[in-house]
Amino acid sequence: MMEPKFWQTRVKITQIPTILKTQRFFSQSNQEAVEIDMSWLFDPFLDQTVYGLELTLNKTFSFIFFMCVETEQKALKRGNSFLLSLEERFPGLAGAVSTLPVNLHILKQTFPTYELILPRVPLLDGDRFDIIQKLIQLFKVRDLNIFQFFLFWQKDDSTNVRGFSKVSALESYKLKIFMRVKKDNKIEYNELQTAQLESKLEYLTLGIKNIKGERARIKKIPDKIWVNIMRSNVFWVNSKNLPTGPCYRDIYERLPEGRRPAFVTPDQVDFTFSSDLPLQKSFTPPLENINYSSIGENEKHSISLGPVLVKGVETKIIKCIPTSHFAHSVFIGGQTG
Known part of the structure; x- marks a missing residue:
C-alpha cells in the first residue's frame, strides 16, 4: 500500500437548508453596506487557509469542501470544525467528514485539465458571476464524461504601498477555478469531439468581463498542475508582506501566470446553497416543541x-x-x- 504524501480533509454536503439566512457587509464595488444570502465564501480559520470546493457532475451532483493538511489527525479536526462552522452559518445543512490519503497513484492521474482564467477584477461594477448556477445548468446536459470542478479561495492578502497596511475589504478573497474531464484515456477524441467537449467549458466564460474589457477564458494546463490542485497550492502568497497595491495591482503582471488570482467579494459570486442545487433539502416540521431532558x-x-x-x-x-x-x-x- 502506497504511503500518503499528504492528506485532504473532505466535507461532503448531504443536505442543504430550505431557507437561507442573510448577511450584511461593506461592499468594495458598491461602496456601501449590502445584504445578500449567506455565503460560504468565508474564512473561519483566520490563518490564510486555502479552501477548496470539489463539484463532480456525473449521474449525481457531488458537493465536497476540502483542505490540504499534513496528517490524518489534523484532517479530522479541520473537517469537523469546518462542518460545524457551516452548520452554524446555514441552519438545516448536514454533511459528513472524511479523510483522503493522497498518494502517488492519485497524483499521477492524467485527465484533460483546464483553468477558467478570470481577469484580476473579473466584473463590471454591480455585476455578478453566477458560476454555481452555470454548473447546475451544465449538470442538466447529459454527457458520458464526468466533469470535476475545483474552486479555490483564500483571504485577500494585498497590502498598500503606504505603510504596507492591509487594504482589502473585510470580505475580499482570491479565487481560482480549475476543471477536469474524466474520460476513458483509451478513446482518442477527434477535433469535432474535442470541440464539443470544450464548448461546455467555454459556456462558463460567458458574461464575464471587467471594466477594461478583459474577458474570462479557458486554458488547457499541463498534467503536472494536477499535483498543485491536489495540494491546494494554486495561489501566490504575500508571505513577506510586500507592497502589492489593492488586488495585487502593482505586481500582478510580474507574477507567474499560473499563480495570478481573481479577486471577488461575496456579493459578486453565487457561493451559496440556492434552491436550484440538486441536493436534498432540509425539512423543518411546522412545530418544534421538544423537551431535551434526558430520561x-x-x-x-x-x-x-x-x-x-x-x-x-x-x-x-x-x-x-x-x-x-x-x-x-x-x-x-x-x-x-
Whole structure:
C-alpha cells in the first residue's frame, strides 16, 4: 500500500437548508453596506487557509469542501470544525467528514485539465458571476464524461504601498477555478469531439468581463498542475508582506501566470446553497416543541420515539416518553397533550 504524501480533509454536503439566512457587509464595488444570502465564501480559520470546493457532475451532483493538511489527525479536526462552522452559518445543512490519503497513484492521474482564467477584477461594477448556477445548468446536459470542478479561495492578502497596511475589504478573497474531464484515456477524441467537449467549458466564460474589457477564458494546463490542485497550492502568497497595491495591482503582471488570482467579494459570486442545487433539502416540521431532558436511569422504563429534528437536521438526541405517562400523553408533531 502506497504511503500518503499528504492528506485532504473532505466535507461532503448531504443536505442543504430550505431557507437561507442573510448577511450584511461593506461592499468594495458598491461602496456601501449590502445584504445578500449567506455565503460560504468565508474564512473561519483566520490563518490564510486555502479552501477548496470539489463539484463532480456525473449521474449525481457531488458537493465536497476540502483542505490540504499534513496528517490524518489534523484532517479530522479541520473537517469537523469546518462542518460545524457551516452548520452554524446555514441552519438545516448536514454533511459528513472524511479523510483522503493522497498518494502517488492519485497524483499521477492524467485527465484533460483546464483553468477558467478570470481577469484580476473579473466584473463590471454591480455585476455578478453566477458560476454555481452555470454548473447546475451544465449538470442538466447529459454527457458520458464526468466533469470535476475545483474552486479555490483564500483571504485577500494585498497590502498598500503606504505603510504596507492591509487594504482589502473585510470580505475580499482570491479565487481560482480549475476543471477536469474524466474520460476513458483509451478513446482518442477527434477535433469535432474535442470541440464539443470544450464548448461546455467555454459556456462558463460567458458574461464575464471587467471594466477594461478583459474577458474570462479557458486554458488547457499541463498534467503536472494536477499535483498543485491536489495540494491546494494554486495561489501566490504575500508571505513577506510586500507592497502589492489593492488586488495585487502593482505586481500582478510580474507574477507567474499560473499563480495570478481573481479577486471577488461575496456579493459578486453565487457561493451559496440556492434552491436550484440538486441536493436534498432540509425539512423543518411546522412545530418544534421538544423537551431535551434526558430520561437517564429511567430509560429502560421509557419508549423511544426516535431522533429529534432541529431545523430539519436529524440530531443525536433521542426523544423518549416514560411508559407511566404513555396512557395520558399523545405525541403529535412535537407537542404533548
